[in-house]
Amino acid sequence: MSTSPSSGRRALLTAAGLGVAALAARQATRPAPSEAEVRAATLRLLGLVLPEGRAFDVLLWDSTALPAPRTPARARLVLNTSQALGRMLRLPLDLALGEGYLRGDFEIEGEIGAVAGLADDFDLALSPGLVAMLARDAQTLRRHSGGAPAPVTASLEGPQHSxxxxxxxxxxxxxxxxxxxxxxxxxxxxxxxxxxxxxxxxxxxxxxxxxxxxxxxxxxxxxxxxxxxxxxxxxxxxxxxxxxxxxxxxxxxxxxxxxxxxxxxxxxxxxxxxxxxxxxxxxxxxxxxxxxxxxxxxxxxxxxxxxxxxxxxxxxxxxxxxxxxxxxxxxxxxxxxxxxxxxxxxxxxxxxxxxxxxxxxxxxxxxxxxxxxxxxxxxxxxxxxxxxxxxxxxxxxxxxxxxxxxxxxxxxxxxxxxxxxxxxxxxxxxxxxxxxxxxxxxxxxxxxxxxxxxxxxxxx
The missing domain is CATH 3.40.50.150 (Vaccinia Virus protein VP39)
Incomplete structure (x- = not known):
């Protein structure tokens, strides 16, 4: 069974979140990144965070393929646009990922469970330098992604569980x-x-x-x-x-x-x-x-x-x-x-x-x-x-x-x-x-x- 991150790792992840927020404040006025910058940031970030033991391929919007280390793959994650990953990198992640799928930002071909287990396989050894790089790439992608319409959901009225x-x-x-x-x-x-x-x-x-x-x-x-x-x-x-x-x-x-x-x-x-x-x-x-x-x-x-x-x-x-x-x-x-x-x-x-x-x-x-x-x-x-x-x-x-x-x-x-x-x-x-x-x-x-x-x- 997977274990929770150590306190040191949690601190680094927290620093990553704070770093993204700080970068967002500093870079709000910067021009939108070019397609080449977005592609490079996407590849760096995916290369770092995708688990080595994953059972799914990744296909980018420009047909760049990142094959699963395991063969054959049980699924394929398809980023439909260059904005998809930036929209997925918002907190909380489960909500951002789910809403991205509902909007059609990405597809899951094959076994959905192979991708759903991504959080279980997350095992990145973080360092301060790596956290800073992740934060920069994440902010580049988020500046490129722009706003995204929220999917339609339930509209409930009254006190909860009345x-x-x-x-x-x-x-x-x-x-x-x-x-x-x-x-x-x-x-x-x-x-x-x-x-x-x-x-x-x-x-x-x-x-x-x-x-x-x-x-x-x-x-x-x-x-x-x-x-x-x-x-x-x-x-x-x-x-x-x-x-x-x-x-x-x-x-x-x-x-x-x-x-x-x-x-x-x-x-x-x-x-x-x-x-x-x-x-x-x-x-x-x-x-x-x-x-x-x-x-x-x-x-x-x-x-x-x-x-x-x-x-x-x-x-x-x-x-x-x-x-x-x-x-x-x-x-x-x-x-x-x-x-x-x-x-x-x-x-x-x-x-x-x-x-x-x-x-x-x-x-x-x-x-x-x-x-x-x-x-x-x-x-x-x-x-x-x-x-x-x-x-x-x-x-x-x-x-x-x-x-x-x-x-x-x-x-x-x-x-x-x-x-x-x-x-x-x-x-x-x-x-x-x-x-x-x-x-x-x-x-x-x-x-x-x-x-x-x-x-x-x-x-x-």
């Missing part, structure tokens, strides 16, 4: 187009980590295996009442009703999802068994709704936010009967560390362009909030390798349906989803992201959790 703002954030991501999601999800439209017992399953098989795994972990029994928080397009609700004979209430904030999910429930003939509602997680017991035997929250907790996590678990605990179980399935911060320091990486790209207001908590913090709400933690499983496989399928499906996706979304939003899915494959593979299924119990009056002494029933 009911109304959460609804806006969900609408931005999930109400894009049901037909768009159908292009690359499985036939059940399950938009969360699948389960690959052997690793050879198709996406459809793995998503069905995941739904079965969830139902087994919850030990669903015929006639029980299941609450599905963040029910999506109804995949789990329909599966649990059909296979386990439970009554299901599914809630979502996405009108597009609700419309499609209700149509799927009707097509399955389950209107009397599955009820779906446009409802906030804070209101699951609204309208006199009775408590539930079991609760599933699959891929929804990422939208709750740190400050509302206590409210989330208290609402779930109140909605659960004594002796009941809850399965919380959520992405978490992983343990992988990039060598580029965090002050260069804001982590705001995904929160700004992909999942507005989304927050990923480390698993220990999530479990602490659950425990504070009086849940008893009974089982925790990390499925990050399964999510790497899942997103790999999604990414491949999106690439295969590229033209249809472009028609459905337009250029910028297609590029956004392509970048997001392709990069996530790498992040889950390397542990920057993880996926935890946590089984929580609300013990009854006698402190019984109503679980078997062994987990062998999960793998029968």
């Amino acid at each position: 009911r109304e703002r959460d609804r806006q954030a969900i609408t931005y991501h999930y109400d894009v187009s049901n037909d768009f999601y159908k292009l690359w999800l499985d036939r059940r439209m399950v938009y969360s980590c699948a389960y690959f017992p052997t690793g050879r399953e198709s996406l459809d098989e793995a998503q069905e295996a995941k739904l079965e795994y969830i139902c087994r972990k919850l030990r669903l029994q015929p006639g029980e009442r299941l609450l599905d928080i963040g029910c999506g397009w109804g995949g789990l609700a329909i599966y649990a009703a059909q296979r386990y004979g439970v009554q299901v209430l599914g809630v979502t904030l996405s009108e597009a999802q609700l419309h499609e999910a209700r149509a799927r429930v009707s097509a399955a003939g389950l209107e009397g068994q599955v009820s779906l509602d446009l409802r906030d997680y804070r209101d699951v017991l609204a309208g006199g709704t009775e408590a539930f035997d079991k609760i599933a929250s699959i891929g929804m907790a990422e939208h709750v936010g740190r400050k509302n996590m206590p409210t989330y678990f208290r609402a779930a605990y109140a909605a659960l009967k004594p002796g009941g179980l809850m399965l919380n399935h959520a992405i978490a911060d992983g343990i992988g560390q990039a060598r580029v320091p965090m002050w260069l990486q804001s982590g705001n790209f995904a929160r700004k362009y992909v999942f507005p207001d989304g927050e990923l908590l480390p698993v220990w913090e999530t479990l602490q909030h659950a425990s504070d709400a009086l849940f008893e933690v009974r089982d925790v499983e990390n499925l990050r390798e399964h999510y790497a496989l899942t997103v790999g399928h999604w990414s491949a499906n999106l690439e295969a349906r590229r033209e249809e996706a472009l028609t459905a979304l337009g250029e910028q939003r297609f590029r956004l989803w392509r970048l997001y899915l392709g990069a996530c494959v790498y992040y889950f593979q390397k542990g920057h992201l993880s996926l935890f299924q946590s089984l929580l119990a609300k013990p009854d009056a006698d402190r019984r959790a109503h679980l078997p002494l062994s987990r062998t029933d999960l793998y029968r």
Whole structure:
């Protein structure tokens, strides 16, 4: 696993940032650099910062090629214009790079993950002289790049994680187009980590295996009442009703999802068994709704936010009967560390362009909030390798349906989803992201959790 930079290296990197700022002040009135100066600065800077072990080629706007040391390369980074690199050299880097890709300043041909790992491979031995040279070249490129239009993003109003703002954030991501999601999800439209017992399953098989795994972990029994928080397009609700004979209430904030999910429930003939509602997680017991035997929250907790996590678990605990179980399935911060320091990486790209207001908590913090709400933690499983496989399928499906996706979304939003899915494959593979299924119990009056002494029933 990569390690963080030393304190000395951080100081030099900080000096580089300060040096660029100082040069910007001194050089603001200088004439724009010539194309020859820009090309020379580009080659020097790339020659210094590109990792020797990278698995991608670089192609400049004038067809100059910088082959990957490894052969064959898994990807190619194409700088479309001489201004591209200067626009990418702005802080925070993750936001500048992501926005550059959305604008079309550069292309990534092939495996996006090969380029997404650039920060992990950053291993430049910096000296004061080298820092000064990097700063000069970076400023040359930035003076040449000029201004760049910001890509279109979500425009949310109101206090963060208020009911109304959460609804806006969900609408931005999930109400894009049901037909768009159908292009690359499985036939059940399950938009969360699948389960690959052997690793050879198709996406459809793995998503069905995941739904079965969830139902087994919850030990669903015929006639029980299941609450599905963040029910999506109804995949789990329909599966649990059909296979386990439970009554299901599914809630979502996405009108597009609700419309499609209700149509799927009707097509399955389950209107009397599955009820779906446009409802906030804070209101699951609204309208006199009775408590539930079991609760599933699959891929929804990422939208709750740190400050509302206590409210989330208290609402779930109140909605659960004594002796009941809850399965919380959520992405978490992983343990992988990039060598580029965090002050260069804001982590705001995904929160700004992909999942507005989304927050990923480390698993220990999530479990602490659950425990504070009086849940008893009974089982925790990390499925990050399964999510790497899942997103790999999604990414491949999106690439295969590229033209249809472009028609459905337009250029910028297609590029956004392509970048997001392709990069996530790498992040889950390397542990920057993880996926935890946590089984929580609300013990009854006698402190019984109503679980078997062994987990062998999960793998029968």
